[in-house]
Every structure is written in structure tokens, then in C-alpha cells.
Amino acid sequence: MRILAIPGSLRRDSYNTMLLEAARRLAPSPIEVDVFDGAGQIPLFNQDSEGELTPGTVLELRARIRAADAVLIASPEYNGSITGVLKNLIDWASRPYGQSAFEGKPVSVIGASPSRFGALRSQETTIGVLTSAQATVVGGPHPVKQVFRLVDPEGRIGDPATLSMLRDVLAELSSAVTLDV
Structure with a gap:
């Protein structure tokens, strides 16, 4: 089983990327966790760039989401909400309308923050955005505080x-993949 792990931060020493790397190390066979490292190469979403003008980095992102059995997102919280980089990534992956790469895909959301809230508000917002993108959100939120x-x-x-x-x-x-939620 293949899980695509997507960090919602571009920071070199991102705590959330550390969480995803820990998940990769912990994954028991036959689970394989593949950490996506291309979020910084995804341009800002522009509907004018859909179709034939869709950037190659976006096509790769969509293909990797579709090829995965499930997705694990780990993201910090910026100003009490979802990070710009994660929102942009979800916007691109869910387009064009009716062709979301997340459609029916089991997705879990976790988040780490130095605060006492553990990126809880960001996770709640991300879950709402993923639901709109047709994902099947599994569990969560899962805040990691301080x-x-x-x-x-x-x-x-x-x-x-x-x-x-x-x-x-x-x-x-x-379990969500096995049950084909």
C-alpha cells in the first residue's frame, strides 16, 4: 500500500516534514510512505493555466496523488489557518472542476506547531477544504502541541x-484503503 505524504510547509527544518519522515520510518510492511518534496515548485493557482497550459509540476502532483492508495498531510498553522502552500497545492490537485485527484481518496490530516494548540485550527480548515475537493477524510484532527x-x-x-x-x-x-471507503 502506497501513502503519499504531503507537507504543508516549505521550511527546511519543518516540524511537519519531520512528522512525515517519522511516519515513513514507522510504516510497517507493506505500507510505503512517499514524502512529496515538490510543493515549492508548484506555481500559484491560476485558472487561466488549466488544460493545455497546466504546469508539469502540477501534472506530476496530480499523478502522484492518483497513484497513491491514500494521502497523509502534515501542516503547521499560519495565522490560525491553513498555510498558503498547502491551500495552493490542494487547489491545483482538485482542478479542473469535476476532475479532483483527491476524489474518493482516503486522506488523513495531522499537524505540529510550537503552540499549545498543535495546529488544530489549520487541520480543521484543511479537513473542510479536502472535503470540498472530494477527498474521503479519515480520522483527525491530530494536533501535535509544542x-x-x-x-x-x-x-x-x-x-x-x-x-x-x-x-x-x-x-x-x-483500514480505509482495505475497506475501500
């Missing part, structure tokens, strides 16, 4: 409770 306290000296998430949550999320996605 994430800076959970990172070891090697830049890895090692907190047992967080790793347990990631295992649970992978199991939820696996």
Missing part, C-alpha cells in the same frame, strides 16, 4: 505518544 519539545538532537521526532499517534494514523489509512 513540537519543539519533541525533537531529538538529530532532528527527529522521538516522543512515544507522537509516534503512537502516527502508527494509529497509518493504521486508520490502511
Whole structure:
């Protein structure tokens, strides 16, 4: 089973990318987690660029979402909401109208933040946007609070409770795929 993991941050030392890398390391066979690293190459959404003018990076994103059995999104919270990079990525992947790459796709949303809220508001907004994009949202939200306290000296998430949550999320996605939700 293949899970496409999408970070909602472009930051080099993103806590949310660290979460996705932890999920990749934890994934039991036959689950394979593929972390998408091309969000920074996706141009701002412009409906005039749909169709024959769709950028190649967007076509690749859509193809990778469609090829995945499920999607795992990890994103921080900017000003109490979804990040611009993640919203832009979802907008492109859900277009053109009626052809969303997310349609029927099991998707889970997690998020880490230095705050005491753990990107909860961002996750709630992201879940709403994904529902509009025809995704099948599984579980969540899954806030990771004060994430800076959970990172070891090697830049890895090692907190047992967080790793347990990631295992649970992978199991939820696996069940959703198996049940063909």
C-alpha cells in the first residue's frame, strides 16, 4: 500500500516534514510512505493555466496523488489557518472542476506547531477544504502541541505518544484503503 505524504510547509527544518519522515520510518510492511518534496515548485493557482497550459509540476502532483492508495498531510498553522502552500497545492490537485485527484481518496490530516494548540485550527480548515475537493477524510484532527519539545538532537521526532499517534494514523489509512471507503 502506497501513502503519499504531503507537507504543508516549505521550511527546511519543518516540524511537519519531520512528522512525515517519522511516519515513513514507522510504516510497517507493506505500507510505503512517499514524502512529496515538490510543493515549492508548484506555481500559484491560476485558472487561466488549466488544460493545455497546466504546469508539469502540477501534472506530476496530480499523478502522484492518483497513484497513491491514500494521502497523509502534515501542516503547521499560519495565522490560525491553513498555510498558503498547502491551500495552493490542494487547489491545483482538485482542478479542473469535476476532475479532483483527491476524489474518493482516503486522506488523513495531522499537524505540529510550537503552540499549545498543535495546529488544530489549520487541520480543521484543511479537513473542510479536502472535503470540498472530494477527498474521503479519515480520522483527525491530530494536533501535535509544542513540537519543539519533541525533537531529538538529530532532528527527529522521538516522543512515544507522537509516534503512537502516527502508527494509529497509518493504521486508520490502511483500514480505509482495505475497506475501500
